[in-house]
Amino acid sequence: MTNVAYDVDDDTIAVVEDTDLPRRLKDEVYETIEAREGATVEEADELAKAVETRYLDTRVEPLDPVGTVSAQSIGEPGTQLTMNTFHYAGVAEIDVTQGLPRLIELVDARKTPDTPMMTVYLEDEYATEREKAHEVVWNIEATQILALGDVSTNVADMRVQISLNKDTLQERLITAEEVAGIIEDSLGVKTVQQGTQIEFGPEEPSYRDLLQLVEELRDITFKGIEEVSRVVIRREELDTGTEEFVLYTEGSAFGDVLEIEGVDASRTTCNNIHEIHRNLGIEAAREAIIEETNNTLAEQGLDDVNVRHLMLVADMMTNRGEIESIGRHGISGSKESVLARAAFEVTVNHLLNAAIHGEVDELDGVTENVIVGKPIKLGTGDVDLRMGSTTSGSGQAD
């Protein structure tokens, strides 16, 4: 496999490809060689070898406690994260949880985030024409009766009267007949519809029933997705220089949105890792955890946390095929060792339960060995070294 993206000669390609480097580092080597025109093959070889040596040097050593290093590498910048919950994100006027609360929410694998949101990309003409994009907006944003017209109660006749706004109906692509139909279906009442006027009332004249009907009427979603309370439409520039419309939503219903016509089901995402897991599977959830934690840190200017640490966290959280939280209800709580569990949180409960059930601790892990004061099986603790074991006799000892 020879690289063609860079202007270097075949011999250089041969020596670079011969090294044990990953693709991206090879590309960087090519880039450097290309920038310094006229590097000889020998120089290229020397460079490639030097990079390879450095690469092999920086790899994790066997028995390195990568988990501990990750915990510290995320924990230290974590102390600099903001503690306040709400903040307007860089995009659109949508409120999203950021900083420490968001990070905690992610590693705790909360069922629903504090501020669910979706980023909806559109395809084809929906992405380029404003009217088309608005069609999708009305299919997503929940439309309640108050957005469509005025509601008044006629106490004398025991009737609820709705006067719909013609322009709004047209804009939101819904007819008065449909509105009347939805009211009949969800409230179980007979409606009288004339043009944009809709009227209905309780079967038996009752003031209480009348008020209750009005209450219920306000909760009906006539169009769109119930969970999505607001949609913001934004025109964004693509890398290619063209522009497209992107929708940001307050509230999320990832599965439903993917089905809507005009939505690009290959790029649309949401910030609820459980919804992603349900609709796209565990691998996508892992990807989303990395992306979300990384963005949360980057948003606060802490993007120098190496992505490998976040990848390790995401790998642990998705290891069993479903999303598990870090912490006593998830990964820490499912540890084999009693002492390791007790060392984390609610110590007494774990010890008491272990005693009741007669659990045995094999002392295989790190935490339990630290507790009992034995060497841990990590780093130098797991290797045996022998010195001066040669049998050649005198001259050795001094």
Place this chain on the structure above:
Amino acid sequence: MVDVSQHELVPEHTVLEEEALEDVLEEYNIDRTDLPKIKRNDPALPDEAEIGDVIKIVRDSRTTDQSIVYRLVVE
């Protein structure tokens, strides 16, 4: 239904042949149950995958060009 495999968050999933699996387990010196798991009802799973199969996943890696991981289909 939307085609889940087309989403950019979803890497390529394929069922691993039994022979290739032997090589993988030997290379890492592990049992098949030591592999990370994937649920049978996972939306990204290929249709022909069954419990006990091992899925080969080719991720577009952040740290190198591609990384290959394996998951055992469970439950």
